[in-house]
Amino acid sequence: MKISRLLLIAISLNLCFGFSLAKTVDKNSPLYIDEITKKQLRKAKSLISNHNSQRANELLNDVLNNANSVDKCLTIVEYTKDFGYPFIDIRRQCLEKALKLAQSESDILQVTKIARSFDFYEVTKEAISNLLAKENTPQSLYDLCVKCQEFALNDIAQLSMKKAFNLINTVPAGIEYANKAKAFGMDDLCHKMLKALIDDDNNTRSLCILLTSVQSFEMPDLNRYLLKKALDESSTVQDYAMVWDASRKLGQADLQDLAAYRGKKLQLMMKIKQDQNGNNSSNDNSNF
Numbered sequence: 001m002k003i004s005r006l007l008l009i010a011i012s013l014n015l016c017f018g019f020s021l022a023k024t025v026d027k028n029s030p031l032y033i034d035e036i037t038k039k040q041l042r043k044a045k046s047l048i049s050n051h052n053s054q055r056a057n058e059l060l061n062d063v064l065n066n067a068n069s070v071d072k073c074l075t076i077v078e079y080t081k082d083f084g085y086p087f088i089d090i091r092r093q094c095l096e097k098a099l100k101l102a103q104s105e106s107d108i109l110q111v112t113k114i115a116r117s118f119d120f121y122e123v124t125k126e127a128i129s130n131l132l133a134k135e136n137t138p139q140s141l142y143d144l145c146v147k148c149q150e151f152a153l154n155d156i157a158q159l160s161m162k163k164a165f166n167l168i169n170t171v172p173a174g175i176e177y178a179n180k181a182k183a184f185g186m187d188d189l190c191h192k193m194l195k196a197l198i199d200d201d202n203n204t205r206s207l208c209i210l211l212t213s214v215q216s217f218e219m220p221d222l223n224r225y226l227l228k229k230a231l232d233e234s235s236t237v238q239d240y241a242m243v244w245d246a247s248r249k250l251g252q253a254d255l256q257d258l259a260a261y262r263g264k265k266l267q268l269m270m271k272i273k274q275d276q277n278g279n280n281s282s283n284d285n286s287n288f
Helices: 002-023 030-049 053-066 068-082 085-101 103-117 121-134 140-152 154-165 171-183 187-199 204-215 220-233 237-249 254-277
Strands: none
Touching: 002 068, 002 085, 002 103, 030 053, 030 068, 053 068, 053 085, 068 085, 068 103, 085 103, 085 121, 103 121, 103 220, 121 140, 140 171, 154 171, 154 187, 171 187, 187 220, 204 220, 204 237, 220 237, 220 254, 237 254
């Protein structure tokens, strides 16, 4: 009898609380939705455990209709994550709605990570598109890359850096990009940027200045690539002298010898030309 009375009292209080809540709180308010949501989710979880997936889905749909934040949508996913195929549609709907409600990059990344864990590729693709579309400066894309790596979304971080690559238009910005890429563990993009900087420069002097920055990345193939480009662009004795000196410092004996050969050949041709013009004054200031 005591147990029955206590049960009746508990039920009465619960009903009274529900009627009181419905009367005193706007049904669209967060307070009302939160309280109702908690009850519905507990009931849905009980139904799931008892293998009543149809009724549980109906109940979860009701919860989803009232969900007004990313957290609430993801809470529904959390309740169904250990139960397989019967709840795949409600999970997808939750993530699609969460993506629409997401305001910050962190929210979108959280939705992306969960969508990927359930192999919802359409949701993942839309989330990635939304993320990349919002960022249109190298710095904002670097920041996005950091956040992606925090969420273990390394492929999206790679896409962010690839987009940033196409926004670089100065040498200092390119060197900064290369440093960021190396710090993020993206040596391929670091290498690609440095090579692009070398390819875009057609002046021997500026290439030899650029060499100082390129050397710091410890990519020997690029050092040699730059020296060969500088040698090909050389057109004066002083140009060949700069390449000769840089090659000597880096131990590139073959390029050093080639720079010396071309430099001396140019000096000789200039002397012959001077002699032909009747200028016999000696002007051999060899730098080799």
